[in-house]
Amino acid sequence: MGRGKLRALLGALATLVVSTAPVSAAAAATTDSTGHHCVVQVRPIESAAPTAEPVCFNTPEEAAAYLSSIGVGGPATRGVAVSTIVGTVYKDYNEGGDSLTLWGSSGCAGATFGFPSLASGWDNSISSVRASNGCWVTLYTTTSYGGSRLNCTPYCASIGTWNDNVKSLVFRPEGTFG
Numbered sequence: 013m014g015r016g017k018l019r020a021l022l023g024a025l026a027t028l029v030v031s032t033a034p035v036s037a038a039a040a041a042t043t044d045s046t047g048h049h050c051v052v053q054v055r056p057i058e059s060a061a062p063t064a065e066p067v068c069f070n071t072p073e074e075a076a077a078y079l080s081s082i083g084v085g086g087p088a089t090r091g092v093a094v095s096t097i098v099g100t101v102y103k104d105y106n107e108g109g110d111s112l113t114l115w116g117s118s119g120c121a122g123a124t125f126g127f128p129s130l131a132s133g134w135d136n137s138i139s140s141v142r143a144s145n146g147c148w149v150t151l152y153t154t155t156s157y158g159g160s161r162l163n164c165t166p167y168c169a170s171i172g173t174w175n176d177n178v179k180s181l182v183f184r185p186e187g188t189f190g
Contacts, residue, residue, distance in 0.1 A: 049075040050131075051084075054098060054114040054183065057126040066112060066131050075113060084115045085145075098125050098183040099143040105170045107140055114183070119145030125183040128156045138178040142167045147183040150190030155179050163189050 050066035069075040085096040098116045103109035112134050116125045125147075129135070143149040143166035151171065153159035157180050162171060166186070171178070182190055 049111050049113075050134075051075050051079055051113045051115065052127075052131065053095070054116050054125040054127050056116070057124050057182065063127065063129065063131075066134075072111060075111070079113070079115065097144045098147045099141060099149050099166075101134070101138045101178075101181070102140045102142075103137050105139050107142060107169070109139070116183070120147035120183055120185040122185065124185070126157065126181070128180050130179060130181070135179050136176050139171060139175050140169055141171070141181075143183055146186050148186055148188065150182045150184060151178045152180045152182075152190075153177050157182060157190070161190050 048068065048070055049072045050068040052066040053064040055061050055063070067078065069078065079097070083095060095115050095117055096119050098114050098120060100107070100111050100113045102111050112131070114125070114127065116123065120143075130138075138151070141149055141151065141164050143164060148163060148165045150157075151162045151164065151168075151174060153161075153174070159179075162168070162174050164171075184190060
């Protein structure tokens with residue numbers, strides 16, 4: 013099977029998986045990135061694929077139900093999952109306020125995931141962050157991983173003067189710094 017056919021088949025399969033998600037989670041979702049609790053797929057840094065748009069929910073429970081329905085394992089995934097959470101950023105200190113949970117094809121063992129430009133409503137609004145599943149996170153003050161950086165290993169309850177100044181971020185394997 014050629015690469016083009018394989019990509020088309022994988023795309024159709026992904027559409028089928030998402031379209032068969034439970035109605036309760038799908039009905040509560042919105043593509044408005046200013047929602048309270050959003051989820052978004054983050055891609056490996058070397059990927060040429062476009063950045064996905066966040067899907068948002070009114071409660072963290074609705075966001076978690078949606079992730080589970082599309083095969084994304086939780087923050088401490090054990091065993092096999094289609095994808096897994098690599099971390100969550102929050103608009104308030106100590107994991108408070110609105111949240112954006114980022115998920116990828118695996119944890120950070122052997123992979124580095126990046127978000128070169130945060131979705132509208134999330135750039136310049138992060139106040140705390142937690143990495144998961146073997147990841148540490150590096151925050152940057154400019155897009156495309158530029159400017160000053162701050163490493164959270166794996167949690168920053170507050171980011172001090174970086175508060176509301178993060179424009180891009182990278183999830184790296186534990187023990188590595190940006």
